[in-house]
Amino acid sequence: MPGLRIQYFRGPVWGKTNEQIRKMIVEGNNPITGRPVVQELVEKLTKPLTAEEKKTGELKPPMGPATYTGTPDELQKLFLDNRYTDFMPVILPTEEKVAEMLKGTSHKPEEPLGKMNPQSEAGETWSYTVKTAAINAVMAGAKPEYLPVILAIGASGQEGISVSDNGFMSGAVINGPIRDEIKLAYEIGAVGPFAQANTTIGRAWNLLSINGANCGKIGTTYMGTVGNPMNAINIIIAENERDSPFKPLSVRRGYKEGENVITLFRGWGILSAANWKADAWRNDMNYAQIIKDICDQQGSMHGCIAVLSPPIANFVKEAGYDTAEKFTEFVRQPVSVPTTDALNRIYQIAGDVVRPQGTGLAAAPAGPAAGAGRGAAPAGPATGAAPAGAPPAGARAGGPAGGGRGGAGGGRGGFGGGGINFSVVVTGASNNNYWMMGGMAPGAAIQIDKWR
Amino acid sequence: MKLRVAVIAILCIGLFCSFQYLSDQGYAQGKKAAPAGKAVAMPKITVLNPMGTPPPIQVKAMAERPATLDGKTLYFVNTGYIGTDRLMAEMMDWFKKNYPKTNLVLRSGSMSSITPALQAEIGEKADAAIVGLGH
Numbered sequence: 001m002p003g004l005r006i007q008y009f010r011g012p013v014w015g016k017t018n019e020q021i022r023k024m025i026v027e028g029n030n031p032i033t034g035r036p037v038v039q040e041l042v043e044k045l046t047k048p049l050t051a052e053e054k055k056t057g058e059l060k061p062p063m064g065p066a067t068y069t070g071t072p073d074e075l076q077k078l079f080l081d082n083r084y085t086d087f088m089p090v091i092l093p094t095e096e097k098v099a100e101m102l103k104g105t106s107h108k109p110e111e112p113l114g115k116m117n118p119q120s121e122a123g124e125t126w127s128y129t130v131k132t133a134a135i136n137a138v139m140a141g142a143k144p145e146y147l148p149v150i151l152a153i154g155a156s157g158q159e160g161i162s163v164s165d166n167g168f169m170s171g172a173v174i175n176g177p178i179r180d181e182i183k184l185a186y187e188i189g190a191v192g193p194f195a196q197a198n199t200t201i202g203r204a205w206n207l208l209s210i211n212g213a214n215c216g217k218i219g220t221t222y223m224g225t226v227g228n229p230m231n232a233i234n235i236i237i238a239e240n241e242r243d244s245p246f247k248p249l250s251v252r253r254g255y256k257e258g259e260n261v262i263t264l265f266r267g268w269g270i271l272s273a274a275n276w277k278a279d280a281w282r283n284d285m286n287y288a289q290i291i292k293d294i295c296d297q298q299g300s301m302h303g304c305i306a307v308l309s310p311p312i313a314n315f316v317k318e319a320g321y322d323t324a325e326k327f328t329e330f331v332r333q334p335v336s337v338p339t340t341d342a343l344n345r346i347y348q349i350a351g352d353v354v355r356p357q358g359t360g361l362a363a364a365p366a367g368p369a370a371g372a373g374r375g376a377a378p379a380g381p382a383t384g385a386a387p388a389g390a391p392p393a394g395a396r397a398g399g400p401a402g403g404g405r406g407g408a409g410g411g412r413g414g415f416g417g418g419g420i421n422f423s424v425v426v427t428g429a430s431n432n433n434y435w436m437m438g439g440m441a442p443g444a445a446i447q448i449d450k451w452r
Numbered sequence: 453m454k455l456r457v458a459v460i461a462i463l464c465i466g467l468f469c470s471f472q473y474l475s476d477q478g479y480a481q482g483k484k485a486a487p488a489g490k491a492v493a494m495p496k497i498t499v500l501n502p503m504g505t506p507p508p509i510q511v512k513a514m515a516e517r518p519a520t521l522d523g524k525t526l527y528f529v530n531t532g533y534i535g536t537d538r539l540m541a542e543m544m545d546w547f548k549k550n551y552p553k554t555n556l557v558l559r560s561g562s563m564s565s566i567t568p569a570l571q572a573e574i575g576e577k578a579d580a581a582i583v584g585l586g587h
Contacts, residue, residue, distance in 0.1 A: 003514050013535035013587055021535070022542045038546055045526070045580045046517050059509040066501050071494035084502050092499045116504075128504035135502045165587075212504035 003053040005044040009037045079139075084211055086203065086232065090139035101134040104147030105451055109134065113154045116213035118163035118221040119266075128154065128212035133204075136211055140204035145182050146197055149174065149262060150204045151451035156444045158264045160202075160209035161216040161231055166302070167224030169269045170205065171235035171440055173425050175250035176260030178448055184238035190427040191235050191270070191307060191436065202234035230269040237427050243310035244426035245317040246324040253445050260448040265423070267302045267440030274434055285433070287315045292331045294437045295420055303421040303441025304331075309428040312435040324424050331422045517580065522553040524579035529561045529570070533587035540584045 009025045016024065030037055068078055075092050079085050091097065102109055109131035117125040133154045137147055153160075153172065162168040174184060185195035193199040209215035216222045216231075224231075241248050250261035273294060295304035308316070321327035421441045428434075518524050526547065528540045544556050557578070559570055566574075566583065574581050 003511070005514070007582075011587065013533075013539045016535070018538055018542060021539055022545070025539065026542045026546050038543075038550070041543075041582065042521065045582075046519060046521060048517055048519075049514050053514045055511060056513050057511050059511055061506050061509075063503050063505070064501050067498050068501065069496055069498045071496055073494060075497070075499055079502075092497065093502060094497055094499050098500055124506050124509070126504040126506050131500075132502065132504050135500050139502060207502070211502040214504075214506065 003055070007037065007041050007044060008032050083217065084207075085139070086206055086210065086216075090207070091141050093135045093138040097138045098131065098134050101138050101142070101144050101147055102131070104134075104144030105130065105151060107151070107451065113151060114157045116154075116157045116159050116209060116215070118161065118209075118213065118215040119159050119168075123163065123221060124214065126213040128208065132212050133208055136207040137200075137204045140200045140207050141196070142200040142204050143182070143196065146201050146204070148260075148448050148451040149178070149182070149201050150208070152262050152446040152448045153201075153205050153264070154208055154212070155451065156264055156446050158266070158443060159213060159215050160205040160234055161222060162266065163215070163221050163223055165223045165225045166268065167226055167228040167231075168266050168302075169228045169230035169234060171230075171237065171265035171267070171269075172202075172205075173237045173239060173249050173263045173265065174261070174448075175239050175241065175248040175255075175263075176258060176448070178260040179238040179241075184236070186238040186240040186427050187429040188431065190240070190429070191237055193233055198236040198238070199233050202236045203232075205234055206231065228269060235265075235270065237307065237425055239425055240310055240427045243430060245310075245314050245322070246327075246424065246426060249324075249423070249425055250445060252324055253442075255445065255447070261445050262448055263445040264443045265303070265305065265440040266443060267305070268438060270305065270307055270436040270438030270440065272434060273306075273437040285315070286319070287312050287435075288319045288321060288327065288330060291316070291435075291437065292333070292335075295331050295422055296335050298437075298439055302439045303423065305423045305425065305438050305440040306331075307425050307427060307436040307438070309433070309435050310426060310430045311433050313424075313426045315433075327424060328422050331424075332420045515580075521547075521551050521580070525555040525557060525577055526551075527574050527578040527581040528556065528558045529566060529574075529581060529583040530558065531561045531566075531583065531585050532563050533585055535587060536584045540582075543582065543584070 008030050010028055010031045011025075013021060013025065026038060028037055029035060030040055033040065064082070068075060070078065072092060076089055079090060079092075080087070084090075107130045109129065111130045113128055113130050113133055115125050115127045117123045130151060133151055134147060137150050142150060158170065160170045162170070178184075179186060182197045183195060184197045188194070190198075206216070210217075214221055239248055246252075248257070249263055250259060251257050253261075253263065255261045273291070291306050295306075298304060316327055321330060423440070423442050528544055530536045530540045540558060544558065547554060547556055559573070561567070561570060561583070
């Protein structure tokens with residue numbers, strides 16, 4: 001909103017004592033102007049409006065011409081300068097290449113495809129067409145046969161690059177025969193950039209977000225404190241349905257076996273799980289318990305995902321969890337976790353809705369009283385560590401893996417919320433016992449074939 | 453002997469082809485200057501603008517400001533982000549000390565929006581408002 005008087009101060013607020021907040025922020029200086037914060041605040045509250053601030057009407061941001069003409073080098077530079085790219089060279093989207101890309105769908109080029117914003121209700125929500133998605137798919141280096149997947153993503157409205165200072169990345173799990181049809185990798189290197197389909201679909205998602213919805217602009221629509229390398233091409237995971245002991249994720253979410261479905265995720269990303277716990281390299285690995293321990297330790301605010309290679313998934317199965325639902329129930333079983341001020345403050349953000357039961361964490365204090373915000377830490381009863389090796393009775397019901405369509409929890413796209421928001425996905429090869437874990441929550445699942 | 457000659461000939465042809473291939477690649481990537489009479493012109497092409505469509509922005513006039521805070525009601529709205537409660541408390545302490553004639557009111561909003569009811573209350577009762585976003 002033009003003219004809105006905004007007062008900047010040196011953040012962040014959380015993690016500071018009251019005295020630090022007073023001295024560093026309230027009595028400190030605006031880091032941009034260098035002037036005292038409170039002095040500027042009073043001025044903003046009392047200074048008469050300028051003529052500019054009194055203006056009303058409609059603003060239409062300049063969007064540039066419909067086409068650009070130049071040599072390839074000139075156009076690459078123009079696209080870079082206009083921030084149409086992800087800072088890597090793109091395939092220049094000529095009318096011919098875009099027409100070729102559009103052969104990948106029966107939908108009309110000018111058909112509205114979706115609306116998207118950078119995950120901020122305060123931000124603007126842009127709209128885009130099938131052709132916009134096709135243009136960005138060309139730029140990403142995608143093939144026409146990938147377009148239905150890219151359109152399904154675009155139709156969801158889920159941004160590839162979130163504004164959040166968390167530095168979120170996006171991911172997607174693809175199920176169904178389309179995985180083989182378009183040669184998505186789901187064996188060696190499955191979650192990395194080792195196949196054109198995985199790589200360019202993830203890149204097209206980001207380019208559509210950047211150009212179709214103004215995402216990823218530092219200082220306005222991107223605020224990731226340290227960023228996220230997975231923002232480059234996101235993580236496009238094709239499940240290894242052939243070698244997985246579990247039903248495909250899409251089937252667990254209510255779709256038919258054999259349906260081509262993409263399930264979107266958002267979160268911090270995934271890391272190799274082998275080194276998450278010291279001295280975990282043993283002969284007698286209890287993978288199920290290790291996965292649960294990691295989930296319990298990292299909390300559930302933005303979901304917990306296990307990306308298992310087939311050998312690890314089969315170890316889990318042999319430990320008694322022959323379905324993903326049983327394994328999910330085990331992982332979601334409450335355990336005692338260390339009670340800390342930090343955890344209490346984190347749960348205070350979202351309220352009790354995401355507070356794991358039985359953790360001993362105090363309820364967030366009601367009201368915004370000064371000095372509050374840190375719940376007392378009563379010694380809550382530890383509610384039973386899960387027995388290793390067998391599905392426990394009385395585990396919490398529900399969970400994303402057992403849920404229906406539409407994702408777990410609340411919020412736009414269904415992200416977040418709902419206790420330990422655990423997902424398990426099987427992909428990769430069987431050449432060794434590796435797997436990955438991360439903080440990602442599932443959102444919308446979309447049928448791909450309707451975008452053919 | 454014939455076989456040896458044939459192998460050498462094939463190797464030479466392969467070498468020549470490789471040099472030619474590398475040479476062409478060099479021109480294409482702009483690393484080499486094209487020899488006289490073999491200028492490689494970069495043709496102009498036309499490409500499509502990849503952008504979507506932003507919504508039109510309805511610009512609202514800002515609220516008139518009071519000339520002074522003395523005798524006025526100043527609302528503080530805690531948007532619920534982590535630490536905002538303590539930030540607002542410290543700010544209110546500062547205003548209490550420095551603007552003792554100002555009536556300070558604290559309310560809670562949410563991270564994503566301020567309810568219509570609270571907006572109406574601010575419009576009706578506040579002379580000015582600080583909507584706080586800590587984090």
